[in-house]
Amino acid sequence: MAGLSRRKFLIATGWIAGGATVLYTLRNKAISVAPTIIFPDAESGAAWLQIRPDGVCRMFFARMDMGQNANTGLAQIVAEELNLKVQDIEGVTPSTSDVPPIAVTAGSMSLTAFSRPTAIAAATLRESMRARAAIKLGIPGSDILDDAGGFQTTDGRKVKYADLVDQTNVMVEFDDSKPAPNLYTFDANRDKKQVGHDVTPLDIRALVTGGAVYTADVPMQNLLFGRAIQPPVRNARIAKLDTTGVSDTKGFVKLVQQDEFVGVVCKTPSAVDAAMAKISVTWDLQQPINQQEIDRLVDVDAEMALGDLEHILLDEAHRKDVDWAIDLRFDVQTQTHAAQEPRAAIARFNDVDNEGETDHGLEIWTGTQDPFGIKRFAAMDTGLSEDDVVVYPQRLGGGFGGREHYEVERDAVRLARAVKQTVKVQWTRQDEFTASRSRPASAHRLRIATDDAGNLSDWWYGYVTGHVVFARERLPGWLLPVARMAEDMGVVKGALSPYSAPHQRVEYKDVDLPIDLGVWRSLNGAPAIFAIESAMDELAQQKNIDPVDFKITQMNGGHPRLKNCLQRVAALSAKTPLPEGAGYGRGFACGIYDKRCYVAVSADIHIDHETQKIKVLHMTCAQDVGMAVNPGQLRAQIESNLAWSVGMALLERFEVGDNAIQSANFDNYSIVRMADMPSLDIEIVDQPNIPPAGAGEVALVAGPPAIANAIRAASGFRALSLPISFEDVV
Amino acid sequence: MKLNINGVERQVATDWQDETLLTVLRDHLGLSGTRFSCGIGQCGACLVHVEGSPVTSCLMSVKDAANKNILTIEGLAAEDGTLHPLQQAWIDDSVPQCGYCQSGQIMQALALLETTPDPDDADIDQAMNGNLCRCGTYDRIRKSIKNAAIVMREAN
Numbered sequence: 001m002a003g004l005s006r007r008k009f010l011i012a013t014g015w016i017a018g019g020a021t022v023l024y025t026l027r028n029k030a031i032s033v034a035p036t037i038i039f040p041d042a043e044s045g046a047a048w049l050q051i052r053p054d055g056v057c058r059m060f061f062a063r064m065d066m067g068q069n070a071n072t073g074l075a076q077i078v079a080e081e082l083n084l085k086v087q088d089i090e091g092v093t094p095s096t097s098d099v100p101p102i103a104v105t106a107g108s109m110s111l112t113a114f115s116r117p118t119a120i121a122a123a124t125l126r127e128s129m130r131a132r133a134a135i136k137l138g139i140p141g142s143d144i145l146d147d148a149g150g151f152q153t154t155d156g157r158k159v160k161y162a163d164l165v166d167q168t169n170v171m172v173e174f175d176d177s178k179p180a181p182n183l184y185t186f187d188a189n190r191d192k193k194q195v196g197h198d199v200t201p202l203d204i205r206a207l208v209t210g211g212a213v214y215t216a217d218v219p220m221q222n223l224l225f226g227r228a229i230q231p232p233v234r235n236a237r238i239a240k241l242d243t244t245g246v247s248d249t250k251g252f253v254k255l256v257q258q259d260e261f262v263g264v265v266c267k268t269p270s271a272v273d274a275a276m277a278k279i280s281v282t283w284d285l286q287q288p289i290n291q292q293e294i295d296r297l298v299d300v301d302a303e304m305a306l307g308d309l310e311h312i313l314l315d316e317a318h319r320k321d322v323d324w325a326i327d328l329r330f331d332v333q334t335q336t337h338a339a340q341e342p343r344a345a346i347a348r349f350n351d352v353d354n355e356g357e358t359d360h361g362l363e364i365w366t367g368t369q370d371p372f373g374i375k376r377f378a379a380m381d382t383g384l385s386e387d388d389v390v391v392y393p394q395r396l397g398g399g400f401g402g403r404e405h406y407e408v409e410r411d412a413v414r415l416a417r418a419v420k421q422t423v424k425v426q427w428t429r430q431d432e433f434t435a436s437r438s439r440p441a442s443a444h445r446l447r448i449a450t451d452d453a454g455n456l457s458d459w460w461y462g463y464v465t466g467h468v469v470f471a472r473e474r475l476p477g478w479l480l481p482v483a484r485m486a487e488d489m490g491v492v493k494g495a496l497s498p499y500s501a502p503h504q505r506v507e508y509k510d511v512d513l514p515i516d517l518g519v520w521r522s523l524n525g526a527p528a529i530f531a532i533e534s535a536m537d538e539l540a541q542q543k544n545i546d547p548v549d550f551k552i553t554q555m556n557g558g559h560p561r562l563k564n565c566l567q568r569v570a571a572l573s574a575k576t577p578l579p580e581g582a583g584y585g586r587g588f589a590c591g592i593y594d595k596r597c598y599v600a601v602s603a604d605i606h607i608d609h610e611t612q613k614i615k616v617l618h619m620t621c622a623q624d625v626g627m628a629v630n631p632g633q634l635r636a637q638i639e640s641n642l643a644w645s646v647g648m649a650l651l652e653r654f655e656v657g658d659n660a661i662q663s664a665n666f667d668n669y670s671i672v673r674m675a676d677m678p679s680l681d682i683e684i685v686d687q688p689n690i691p692p693a694g695a696g697e698v699a700l701v702a703g704p705p706a707i708a709n710a711i712r713a714a715s716g717f718r719a720l721s722l723p724i725s726f727e728d729v730v
Numbered sequence: 731m732k733l734n735i736n737g738v739e740r741q742v743a744t745d746w747q748d749e750t751l752l753t754v755l756r757d758h759l760g761l762s763g764t765r766f767s768c769g770i771g772q773c774g775a776c777l778v779h780v781e782g783s784p785v786t787s788c789l790m791s792v793k794d795a796a797n798k799n800i801l802t803i804e805g806l807a808a809e810d811g812t813l814h815p816l817q818q819a820w821i822d823d824s825v826p827q828c829g830y831c832q833s834g835q836i837m838q839a840l841a842l843l844e845t846t847p848d849p850d851d852a853d854i855d856q857a858m859n860g861n862l863c864r865c866g867t868y869d870r871i872r873k874s875i876k877n878a879a880i881v882m883r884e885a886n
Binding site: 337397399 | 745746748749750753756757758760761762763764765766767768769770772773775802803804806807813817820821824825826827828829830831832833836854855856858859860861862863864865866867868869870871872
């Protein structure tokens with residue numbers, strides 16, 4: 001959208017009504033703030049903020065909040081640039097009609113991608129205010145110094161931002177092909193007042209008083225309740241449908257069937273449960289669903305026996321016939337998001353010919369990582385034009401990569417259209433397990449050889465996994481085979497090791513698995529790095545060398561930030577002695593997520609023969625986060641990743657049965673509980689000169705192998721598949 | 731049918747009398763701080779107090795709650811807005827991430843502190859083990875329960 005039309009757009013939507021507003025045009029395509037993964041548009045992507053006529057600074061919160069709290073970090077940057085307190089900033093979550101498309105919230109990219117544009121927008125606004133102050137006071141801008149909430153002159157006169165704006169619209173434009181103003185956020189010598197300090201989420205009071213609003217909490221008039229059947233896999237067809245007795249359900253409103261879509265609308269939530277229980281569907285599957293079939297499809301050894309894998313990521317003087325010191329296969333099974341909030345959506349169709357509150361034919365309230373993707377898919381699904389659809393994004397009760405698709409929204413939209421009334425749909429927990437697009441199973445073959453000096457000479461890593469980003473129905477059907485010829489950015493995460501060897505090959509194949517799969521926290525990062533870090537640890541154990549020293553040596557002078565993390569975590573772990581006795585062990589692992597985030601983790605475990613359990617006692621983590629904008633929230637993200645590490649290593653077992661997903665609820669899919677949680681010691685490595693690296697899915701790459709390596713240290717057992725059970729070890 | 735919720739008497743309309751306590755609280759009476767998450771009493775997100783005892787409201791028929799005293803997260807702070815020591819401790823240590831489970835966590839922690847004013851780690855493990863948090867905020871929950879317990883003991 002060009003500057004002029006964008007300006008008109010912002011005025012038309014009421015976003016601009018006096019005061020000064022920054023219009024920020026991103027021309028630098030290298031900055032990955034594309035709107036949605038699916039339909040990138042380099043012209044879009046913007047950071048708006050504004051000094052209102054009353055002097056209040058207002059900003060759009062462009063990130064979808066699912067607990068990572070990125071908007072607070074961006075507000076800190078705005079506050080730093082404008083000499084405000086972060087609490088003074090008014091954040092607004094925009095609807096899809098308030099702004100041009102903004103990027104999907106994913107990939108731990110929020111601070112990485114948005115910190116600089118946000119800082120530039122705020123600094124541009126500050127400097128334009130300074131210029132206005134110079135005109136108002138009739139003195140040069142160089143005599144106007146920063147002050148809290150505005151400026152002061154060298155002779156002590158104060159000017160607040162509110163004194164510099166009025167009801168007239170002022171547009172401040174910045175084009176990133178021009179030089180940036182002085183950015184306080186990235187000035188390492190500045191004594192920062194906002195950036196680098198702990199700020200609790202701005203809305204935390206609502207989170208502890210029950211006042212926080214998730215989708216299902218949005219108050220609505222004349223609301224009906226609905227739900228649709230989730231098929232075991234999305235390409236399943238209905239072979240037989242029995243709806244006998246559904247319409248007799250007390251509170252029943254309507255049964256809706258449209259091709260493979262079957263749903264009901266009722267007056268109350270429990271009536272929906274009762275009506276749905278009466279619907280019976282026999283599915284016609286395009287391929288059988290069972291664990292053996294999944295195992296067969298990801299069988300890396302069978303695939304490697306046939307020759308080169310489909311994609312070769314690295315090929316340097318590769319040798320096949322070497323005396324391998326390590327030749328191990330690692331299997332990582334399906335894992336699912338299990339976010340605490342089952343996804344929900346509310347849809348309402350409006351007769352736009354009448355005078356109403358909105359000129360949109362369809363309104364959708366939903367917690368999603370990708371509001372603009374939902375808008376586009378809703379338009380395609382309903383035949384409405386995109387201008388006719390508006391999405392009001394809501395807070396998410398956990399995302400973890402699982403909330404990017406038009407799914408529960410589709411259910412609400414189709415049901416609302418059928419009954420011509422507002423309908424709310426919230427998935428059941430079983431729907432979540434069935435249809436959340438879990439992380440695919442994968443199998444990894446790692447071969448390592450060493451030279452006479454004990455250094456790595458050969459590295460051969462091949463793996464097979466289900467698709468991640470190019471999973472079914474993420475893309476239009478005709479595009480899928482084309483896209484899959486390219487690298488799937490989710491599948492390649494974590495595949496390149498930090499270790500150096502003269503002879504290397506890394507290759508993979510991604511395959512269509514019979515269940516629906518997709519993006520899960522760290523994508524392929526955690527599975528790949530589990531394999532790499534387990535193999536390197538095993539090699540060190542066999543050589544009887546300290547694994548931390550061995551890994552640092554084998555980086556061969558590369559990756560100084562990763563080396564630093566490993567050294568720090570070795571020191572951090574040494575602060576807590578490992579208990580004496582049999583069954584205790586300590587393990588280490590490290591990893592790089594997405595070429596920008598560096599982490600090392602240690603784990604202390606106990607193999608407890610009395611309780612017949614493996615217990616993680618203590619974990620430490622050193623993570624290089626680039627510039628730490630909000631250390632307390634970075635720490636929270638690391639804690640969350642370490643909790644997930646325990647789950648991935650020891651607890652989470654996704655059961656696929658005969659033509660159905662067996663895992664249906666928390667009684668048959670274990671996630672970490674209070675008693676499973678280890679004590680934690682976390683060190684954040686702050687690099688004020690490096691842009692923020694992101695933290696949402698980083699420590700999860702190193703946590704599981706650290707636990708597996710601790711089990712090896714305690715028992716000699718090398719875990720070759722996850723999750724690891726007590727029975728595996730003894 | 732009447733419920734006594736947070737000290738206020740509320741009527742349940744006829745259409746809603748076959749519902750669970752959870753859906754009545756949320757969708758009929760607008761008290762949406764109590765959350766739906768598993769529907770089978772396995773996660774604690776819907777936890778409220780009925781006659782002083784913690785109950786997973788997704789499993790309780792509203793008929794069984796009729797005329798009883800119910801405390802939800804919305805009733806925990808004082809009328810003047812002063813937060814309960816547990817809520818304040820939760821803020822002080824910035825416990826919530828996505829926040830969805832935290833109403834239930836706080837209500838379960840309240841039940842723990844009412845019977846065990848000075849809980850140790852084993853007490854907390856036992857009392858809180860049925861309250862799931864996918865974000866993994868357990869370490870902060872543990873600390874905050876202990877911090878709130880100190881404040882509450884000093885107040886008594």
